[in-house]
Amino acid sequence: MIWKIAKKEFLLNLMTFKFAVATVVCVVLTAVFVPILAKDYQQRLKDYDDNVSANEAKLREVKVYKVLTPTIYRPPTLLSVFAEGLEKRIGNSAKIELKSIPELNAAPTEVNPYLSIFPALDISLIFKVVISLLALLVAYDVISGEREQGTLKLILSNTAARHQVLLGKLIAGLLTLVVPITLTFIVELLVLEFFPMVDLGWSDWARIALTYIASIVFVSAIYNISLLFSCLAKRSAISLILGLFSWVVFVVVVPNGSIYLARRTHLLEPKEKREGQIKALTEKYKSEREEIGAKLPSGGLEYDDYGPFGEWYVLLCTPSGAEYWQKLSTLRNPLEIKYADKFWEVERTYLGDLFKQNYLAKSLSRISPVSLYENVASTLAGTDLASLQYFTDNVRVHRNKVIDYIRAKTDNFSALSYFTPSTQEAREQFEKYARAENWQAIDELKQKTIDNTPSLDLQDFPRFAYRPDVVEGLRRAALDIALLIIANVIFFTLAFVAFIKYDVR
Amino acid sequence: MILHIMLKEILEEILSLRFVLSLLLVICLSAAGGFVFVDGYRQQTQDYWNETNENLSAFSEQAKQLYELAFYRQEIYRKPKLLTLCAEAFEESLPNNFRLNVFTFNLPQVKGQSNFTIPYFSSVDWVFIVSLILSFVALLLTYDSFCGEKEAGTLRLMLAGSIPRHNVLIAKYLGAMFAAGIPLLIGLLISLIIVALSKDITINTDEWLRILTIVVLSFLYLSIFVFLGMFVSTRTIHSANCMVILLLVWVGLVVLIPSLGRIVSDVTSRSPGQEEFRRRLTEAEEQVNSDVAAGKYGENAGRRSPNPKECNPPARARYINASTDAENRVIKEHHNKMVAQAFAGRNLTCISPAVIYQRASEAIAGTGINHCVSLFQQIKQYQSQLKEYIRNRDRQDPDSLHLLFDEENSVAEWNAISKRPVSFDTVPKFQERDLALGQSLKLAIWDIGLLALFNLVFFAASFVSFLRYDVR
Numbered sequence: 001m002i003w004k005i006a007k008k009e010f011l012l013n014l015m016t017f018k019f020a021v022a023t024v025v026c027v028v029l030t031a032v033f034v035p036i037l038a039k040d041y042q043q044r045l046k047d048y049d050d051n052v053s054a055n056e057a058k059l060r061e062v063k064v065y066k067v068l069t070p071t072i073y074r075p076p077t078l079l080s081v082f083a084e085g086l087e088k089r090i091g092n093s094a095k096i097e098l099k100s101i102p103e104l105n106a107a108p109t110e111v112n113p114y115l116s117i118f119p120a121l122d123i124s125l126i127f128k129v130v131i132s133l134l135a136l137l138v139a140y141d142v143i144s145g146e147r148e149q150g151t152l153k154l155i156l157s158n159t160a161a162r163h164q165v166l167l168g169k170l171i172a173g174l175l176t177l178v179v180p181i182t183l184t185f186i187v188e189l190l191v192l193e194f195f196p197m198v199d200l201g202w203s204d205w206a207r208i209a210l211t212y213i214a215s216i217v218f219v220s221a222i223y224n225i226s227l228l229f230s231c232l233a234k235r236s237a238i239s240l241i242l243g244l245f246s247w248v249v250f251v252v253v254v255p256n257g258s259i260y261l262a263r264r265t266h267l268l269e270p271k272e273k274r275e276g277q278i279k280a281l282t283e284k285y286k287s288e289r290e291e292i293g294a295k296l297p298s299g300g301l302e303y304d305d306y307g308p309f310g311e312w313y314v315l316l317c318t319p320s321g322a323e324y325w326q327k328l329s330t331l332r333n334p335l336e337i338k339y340a341d342k343f344w345e346v347e348r349t350y351l352g353d354l355f356k357q358n359y360l361a362k363s364l365s366r367i368s369p370v371s372l373y374e375n376v377a378s379t380l381a382g383t384d385l386a387s388l389q390y391f392t393d394n395v396r397v398h399r400n401k402v403i404d405y406i407r408a409k410t411d412n413f414s415a416l417s418y419f420t421p422s423t424q425e426a427r428e429q430f431e432k433y434a435r436a437e438n439w440q441a442i443d444e445l446k447q448k449t450i451d452n453t454p455s456l457d458l459q460d461f462p463r464f465a466y467r468p469d470v471v472e473g474l475r476r477a478a479l480d481i482a483l484l485i486i487a488n489v490i491f492f493t494l495a496f497v498a499f500i501k502y503d504v505r
Numbered sequence: 506m507i508l509h510i511m512l513k514e515i516l517e518e519i520l521s522l523r524f525v526l527s528l529l530l531v532i533c534l535s536a537a538g539g540f541v542f543v544d545g546y547r548q549q550t551q552d553y554w555n556e557t558n559e560n561l562s563a564f565s566e567q568a569k570q571l572y573e574l575a576f577y578r579q580e581i582y583r584k585p586k587l588l589t590l591c592a593e594a595f596e597e598s599l600p601n602n603f604r605l606n607v608f609t610f611n612l613p614q615v616k617g618q619s620n621f622t623i624p625y626f627s628s629v630d631w632v633f634i635v636s637l638i639l640s641f642v643a644l645l646l647t648y649d650s651f652c653g654e655k656e657a658g659t660l661r662l663m664l665a666g667s668i669p670r671h672n673v674l675i676a677k678y679l680g681a682m683f684a685a686g687i688p689l690l691i692g693l694l695i696s697l698i699i700v701a702l703s704k705d706i707t708i709n710t711d712e713w714l715r716i717l718t719i720v721v722l723s724f725l726y727l728s729i730f731v732f733l734g735m736f737v738s739t740r741t742i743h744s745a746n747c748m749v750i751l752l753l754v755w756v757g758l759v760v761l762i763p764s765l766g767r768i769v770s771d772v773t774s775r776s777p778g779q780e781e782f783r784r785r786l787t788e789a790e791e792q793v794n795s796d797v798a799a800g801k802y803g804e805n806a807g808r809r810s811p812n813p814k815e816c817n818p819p820a821r822a823r824y825i826n827a828s829t830d831a832e833n834r835v836i837k838e839h840h841n842k843m844v845a846q847a848f849a850g851r852n853l854t855c856i857s858p859a860v861i862y863q864r865a866s867e868a869i870a871g872t873g874i875n876h877c878v879s880l881f882q883q884i885k886q887y888q889s890q891l892k893e894y895i896r897n898r899d900r901q902d903p904d905s906l907h908l909l910f911d912e913e914n915s916v917a918e919w920n921a922i923s924k925r926p927v928s929f930d931t932v933p934k935f936q937e938r939d940l941a942l943g944q945s946l947k948l949a950i951w952d953i954g955l956l957a958l959f960n961l962v963f964f965a966a967s968f969v970s971f972l973r974y975d976v977r
Contacts, residue, residue, distance in 0.1 A: 018749040040771050106621035108612040109779045114847035116598035118767035119625045129756050241523045252637050259626035264541050354620045
């Protein structure tokens with residue numbers, strides 16, 4: 001019986017105007033948006049590839065370990081086409097250096113702050129808005145509409161039990177909605193496959209499959225909400241109005257309102273505290289540095305040059321200067337590393353505060369299925385906050401590896417190869433010329449040193465390798481998926497209870 | 506007759522469930538928005554004055570020596586505006602902190618209560634309520650204005666009399682506008698009462714005028730959706746189909762098209778990234794360095810030592826100034842491109858009445874990205890004003906070398922800028938100026954015109970469509 005009812009409902013739905021229009025709109029929107037999004041992803045991927053190769057090229061020009069401060073770039077995720085998340089709002093590069101620990105940031109050089117006035121466009125927006133609207137429009141007259149037409153009492157006057165009728169209508173509704181969802185995914189994947197530079201790996205396919213399932217669960221939750229209103233109202237116009245208002249509340253009011261409320265209720269720590277801490281640390285660091293510098297005799301004349309990454313190093317110095325720098329590096333570098341940690345602690349506390357606010361906003365918004373779906377989509381796409389944090393954690397681990405490598409190669413920063421490429425002979429010549437004030441000879445010596453020094457052999461230099469943790473992402477998305485399933489169950493149960501007591505005459 | 510039909514429409518709407526629900530939703534949102542605004546605004550104003558006074562007091566310490574005034578990095582904050590009650594315009598996510606000294610400036614930053622880990626969100630201000638919620642309500646109120654009456658059979662009865670069709674159209678429009686206007690006005694009144702009753706917030710005359718203008722704009726905006734609803738109603742036979750079409754059009758106009766702004770501007774006019782910015786800075790510096798080596802600024806411009814007689818201070822000043830100018834040019838260009846991308850994104854999406862309305866309200870309220878841009882220009886003007894002041898005062902000191910350039914240790918050691926104290930009262934201090942209402946209106950005039958044009962187009966469309974509508 002259930003299947004008979006389901007089949008009849010499904011075929012009827014397929015022939016309605018609303019289904020046709022909404023499906024066509026979905027397909028057209030997908031066909032229009034996906035190429036634009038894919039082109040943008042292509043551009044970002046190209047920028048990333050260019051940056052990484054430029055970085056590699058610069059590595060080949062490094063002459064001393066002091067200037068070995070490469071930048072690590074975050075690759076753009078293909079699935080950001082589906083759910084943009086925070087990908088464009090947070091910086092995607094991190095410098096590896098002794099004096100700072102990389103952390104999440106949105107500095108104006110990395111991220112254009114004026115673009116924060118725009119909402120994100122991705123395919124999940126079509127699901128959140130258009131397909132959920134279709135779900136609403138399919139379900140609002142499922143019970144109340146049939147009552148108005150008079151066919152509901154005819155069905156129930158026979159041997160069809162109420163639960164069979166409702167289950168049949170649920171199955172039919174879900175089958176109806178699976179059609180536009182599937183079509184949207186097919187169009188999206190077809191367009192993506194045709195784009196050069198776009199390469200879908202097995203983990204991408206797995207995540208797309210899971211997103212597909214999550215989309216179905218989400219749309220069915222909206223369907224069940226509308227079904228509930230249909231079972232409560234006697235006239236379909238009333239159930240439509242109720243459904244539309246709850247849709248507006250879930251789609252527009254709750255996502256924005258929850259963030260707005262979270263920002264006002266959980267106020268961030270005043271920045272004076274953080275700035276005061278940073279100022280105090282800076283003073284302490286400066287004084288400790290000066291203390292170390294004061295203990296050592298002056299190095300004398302020297303010429304500096306800049307490495308490919310922008311850091312300076314000592315090109316030429318006197319032999320006593322070399323000794324000075326050796327001692328200084330051995331004493332100052334551990335201090336720099338220590339203070340980098342301390343500054344990072346302050347930054348981490350600040351970020352922890354931001355994350356708490358974020359978490360509060362997310363929790364408040366979980367009453368809306370739309371927010372739950374958004375969370376799932378961005379987690380599966382790898383563009384949520386936790387994925388970006390995971391990347392930054394990996395960068396920090398890499399930084400430690402680089403520091404250990406430099407330590408090993410320069411015997412804990414004491415080797416001359418740490419800060420200068422000049423030979424003992426060149427340094428002695430430099431001292432002679434400096435005493436004679438023979439500037440031309442010095443210039444020639446500088447040029448000779450630059451030309452003759454080979455770049456460092458970085459074959460065993462640790463390279464940054466990053467794989468997004470798909471399993472961890474699934475674990476994080478599990479809560480929101482579970483909540484969506486629970487929402488489905490709750491709303492269907494309520495609809496069921498309402499339908500049992502429904503007056504069908 | 507128009508009045509009769511109008512009154513009938515109004516009564517019918519007011520007694521319907523959709524009106525009651527809309528009113529409830531708007532009242533709740535306005536009240537919540539009002540309370541949250543009052544708290545937030547108070548906090549922001551307090552923070553702003555604390556920061557500004559701190560900056561001024563630290564700045565005044567520098568008046569003991571003129572040259573220190575030049576090198577002190579002031580931190581100027583953007584003033585919070587009361588009219589963010591009407592159009593918050595994402596001010597909390599836009600840059601509000603400007604650091605500069607007399608020679609150079611940093612890229613504006615976002616400081617304060619902003620949280621970059623939170624994705625985009627819209628504050629619950631009037632623009633949000635009107636552009637999203639009330640436009641939806643306007644469509645709900647008018648979707649069955651013609652096709653619903655046709656299904657009920659009352660349309661043909663009405664037109665069987667001697668009422669001309671255009672009277673019916675006008676009457677229905679006025680009725681719907683009245684019905685949509687009630688939640689609008691009640692919502693606005695509630696939030697205004699909440700603000701007016703709060704202790705330390707007062708609204709001055711200029712702000713009242715702007716609020717009134719925004720109310721008129723809101724009615725203009727809603728009228729577009731009323732005409733749209735009526736137009737689609739006269740093109741369909743079943744009210745259910747009309748509802749479907751209107752909902753999809755609403756979603757497209759109000760939700761989807763505004764979201765296109767970012768992605769289309771990324772593809773067409775993306776601002777340069779960090780690497781490009783750094784590369785330009787390095788290039789500019791290298792150019793200046795090669796000019797120095799070529800002797801463009803004079804002999805020994807590259808030499809620096811504590812004794813001015815050992816080097817060539819004027820040459821060094823020219824060199825450093827050239828370097829600073831080159832750096833400033835790169836920063837200004839980068840900033841201009843960032844702003845240009847945001848404006849391009851906005852402009853590309855102004856097919857949507859929601860974007861036009863938002864832009865117009867922001868221009869009249871004086872908030873949002875226009876506020877940031879005008880503040881940035883005012884700060885640049887202040888920077889040159891301060892520089893002029895320092896130059897003039899420096900001229901009065903016969904001991905100084907009268908060379909203004911951005912190298913603090915050299916300037917101090919060579920006495921390039923006067924070290925005499927100045928009275929802090931004579932030092933120019935930055936004060937943010939608001940645009941006059943006339944100027945704000947000028948900024949918004951195109952958008953108001955566009956809204957009026959939309960109204961005209963949809964009115965003409967519904968007029969022509971209804972004249973040919975089969976009412977049987």
